[in-house]
Amino acid sequence: MSSTEVKLSRLLILAQKFNNFYLSGFHKCDIRPFVVEGQQVGLIKSDVLKHLEKYPEVFCIRACEQTKQGLVELNPAFRDYNERTEQLEKVLRNLRSEELFPALQGWRDEYFEVKADCRALLKMERAATPLFGVRKYGVDINGYVMHPTLGLCIWLQQRSNTKETWPGKWDNMVGGGLSVGFGIKETAIKEAAEEASIPCDLVKNLVSAGCVSFYFESRQGLFPNTEYVFDLELPLDFVPQNADGEVQAFELLTAKDCVERVFTSDFKTTSAPVVIDFLIRHGHITADDVVDFTQIVELLHVPLQSLYTYKTRLEQSKKQPQFLQGDSKNCNCAKLQKISVENGHKKPN
Amino acid sequence: MSSTEVKLSRLLILAQKFNNFYLSGFHKCDIRPFVVEGQQVGLIKSDVLKHLEKYPEVFCIRACEQTKQGLVELNPAFRDYNERTEQLEKVLRNLRSEELFPALQGWRDEYFEVKADCRALLKMERAATPLFGVRKYGVDINGYVMHPTLGLCIWLQQRSNTKETWPGKWDNMVGGGLSVGFGIKETAIKEAAEEASIPCDLVKNLVSAGCVSFYFESRQGLFPNTEYVFDLELPLDFVPQNADGEVQAFELLTAKDCVERVFTSDFKTTSAPVVIDFLIRHGHITADDVVDFTQIVELLHVPLQSLYTYKTRLEQSKKQPQFLQGDSKNCNCAKLQKISVENGHKKPN
Numbered sequence: 001m002s003s004t005e006v007k008l009s010r011l012l013i014l015a016q017k018f019n020n021f022y023l024s025g026f027h028k029c030d031i032r033p034f035v036v037e038g039q040q041v042g043l044i045k046s047d048v049l050k051h052l053e054k055y056p057e058v059f060c061i062r063a064c065e066q067t068k069q070g071l072v073e074l075n076p077a078f079r080d081y082n083e084r085t086e087q088l089e090k091v092l093r094n095l096r097s098e099e100l101f102p103a104l105q106g107w108r109d110e111y112f113e114v115k116a117d118c119r120a121l122l123k124m125e126r127a128a129t130p131l132f133g134v135r136k137y138g139v140d141i142n143g144y145v146m147h148p149t150l151g152l153c154i155w156l157q158q159r160s161n162t163k164e165t166w167p168g169k170w171d172n173m174v175g176g177g178l179s180v181g182f183g184i185k186e187t188a189i190k191e192a193a194e195e196a197s198i199p200c201d202l203v204k205n206l207v208s209a210g211c212v213s214f215y216f217e218s219r220q221g222l223f224p225n226t227e228y229v230f231d232l233e234l235p236l237d238f239v240p241q242n243a244d245g246e247v248q249a250f251e252l253l254t255a256k257d258c259v260e261r262v263f264t265s266d267f268k269t270t271s272a273p274v275v276i277d278f279l280i281r282h283g284h285i286t287a288d289d290v291v292d293f294t295q296i297v298e299l300l301h302v303p304l305q306s307l308y309t310y311k312t313r314l315e316q317s318k319k320q321p322q323f324l325q326g327d328s329k330n331c332n333c334a335k336l337q338k339i340s341v342e343n344g345h346k347k348p349n
Numbered sequence: 350m351s352s353t354e355v356k357l358s359r360l361l362i363l364a365q366k367f368n369n370f371y372l373s374g375f376h377k378c379d380i381r382p383f384v385v386e387g388q389q390v391g392l393i394k395s396d397v398l399k400h401l402e403k404y405p406e407v408f409c410i411r412a413c414e415q416t417k418q419g420l421v422e423l424n425p426a427f428r429d430y431n432e433r434t435e436q437l438e439k440v441l442r443n444l445r446s447e448e449l450f451p452a453l454q455g456w457r458d459e460y461f462e463v464k465a466d467c468r469a470l471l472k473m474e475r476a477a478t479p480l481f482g483v484r485k486y487g488v489d490i491n492g493y494v495m496h497p498t499l500g501l502c503i504w505l506q507q508r509s510n511t512k513e514t515w516p517g518k519w520d521n522m523v524g525g526g527l528s529v530g531f532g533i534k535e536t537a538i539k540e541a542a543e544e545a546s547i548p549c550d551l552v553k554n555l556v557s558a559g560c561v562s563f564y565f566e567s568r569q570g571l572f573p574n575t576e577y578v579f580d581l582e583l584p585l586d587f588v589p590q591n592a593d594g595e596v597q598a599f600e601l602l603t604a605k606d607c608v609e610r611v612f613t614s615d616f617k618t619t620s621a622p623v624v625i626d627f628l629i630r631h632g633h634i635t636a637d638d639v640v641d642f643t644q645i646v647e648l649l650h651v652p653l654q655s656l657y658t659y660k661t662r663l664e665q666s667k668k669q670p671q672f673l674q675g676d677s678k679n680c681n682c683a684k685l686q687k688i689s690v691e692n693g694h695k696k697p698n
Contacts, residue, residue: 118640137643183637184635184636184637185635185636185637207631207632208629208632208635208636208637209629209630209631209632210626210629210630210646211636211642211643211646213643213646213647226643228636228642277559280557280558280559281558281559281630282556282558283556283557283558286533286534286557287533287557287560287577288532288533288534288557291467293560293577294486294560294562294575294653294654295654297559297560297562297650298562298650298651298652298653298654300650301646301647301649301650302647302652303647303651303652304643304647305643305644305647
């Protein structure tokens, strides 16, 4: 086997690893769209579903005659953003106290905003989002140096051992979830200051460079992640310093050493796509080196969009109320649904 | 409607335009895998299929019981690369003389190598590949200048009015199909010399920057294209000069003017993905500007791989010959198939 083939196998295996749900998980199991206000915002696996069934006043679990597919709908009678958030949070706090899901043991009192078509529908404890397969968005900064002798070198961070997720693992120089109320570049600038103390005069050189999308599954749940990526060339003498206690070390690696680090179990799996994309965009992983290059590039940009397009029946029920009646036998919350159909979004009880 | 929303619509509409087959065509029509030596190498639409039915000695058109899907198989009795190439070419020359397909009127006596898993299976007249939905690979060079006052500027070429495809349209500075026997970067260097007279001392700065994949359909047929992209920063005083008669003009545009040009009908639709990808990677189209940014990035890297995974029954028939017999009623070349099953790949007649 030539060295090229070895390289191929490792990169492709890695791309398949952070897309384990996209490539196989999705097809294997009973997975249901999670629908809020007529919009699909997530995907729910059967191991989560069986616990949600205990809360029929919050979740309407039913089969759709049209698509022959089950769906989980947040009670459409909940009036607004706040009520949806509160009702869901009650369930999440219950599930957490029952210690049913490892994901919820990482509860951090930090909210993630669940949106559809740019409209915020509710906010959800960040640790719970993998249970609902909610699409997550983050920013990542590739901090790099053009070294006079070593060529392109890349700054990596080692996550603090006290972090809830991936403690002690190697990661991109700067990364974080999109914060409510902040723009994408604005979040990148904020994270650059907090995580690596990058001053204004350097962060002004930030270059937006696209995004990567992948669909990973772990014991914690589902990670349909999109990371907006930024590149930042840093001066040779700059050394990142952590300011928020979430990083225990920074290290500058050559492009070659960086590739090796990404392959180790010490690297956060869900941060690998950003590094691979960076090395591809900067000519350090090329189509002449890697036979399955196009497949790897495709796996850095999987069409998550296509997994979140469930046409809910809620909208149809508004136009054709009679349409729902035949389906009520499949619903564990027929009473709620009936009220919803008769009175629009009136709150039941 | 805000200017951001206007921008969104135009970019998304364009991305949907060069993915018209991926997004809708594929689901609309009767489309069959084209199988050579047990490997799917293409997709064939019914308007092409009906003419291939006249050549049962070359094409085995049958239904697969397992997948409930029809397939078109190049006669598995053809012994090797040369025989497959000759037999297919005979049909193509016939079809050309009958003037059935606009695509074949662009016949150019230039071969494209049809491969699967890096193995060359046959070569096919380049003009015919859209009829068979064969995956096409090309290289493109984004030639750019960092102008002291205008910022990033991009060189575009205007195709010659005598070109068979997209005559007179605006296009990337350098582009071309992968040539048999040439590496990917090697092809880029060759095309850079032929199309734009870029000398060795400049072309050495070529940076591999990934690839774009999309699936376009036109009157000519199907275009499942993957373009390997290279970036090349050029000095301010360099002006590209065509050397092969295939270009009538070059023009240097600011990033902003370049975006506008791409939206016009004067721009070659299938070259737009390369320009959009370049502008995204260099921070000139950002997630803060365009609401559907992630969707657009996904449409620059569609998973063509997933449309070419038909598990042919040929391989199964080798392991379980009895498996084929029940299916022979669906085949228009049962005689060939029987010989093939009984005697392996022995040539019939």
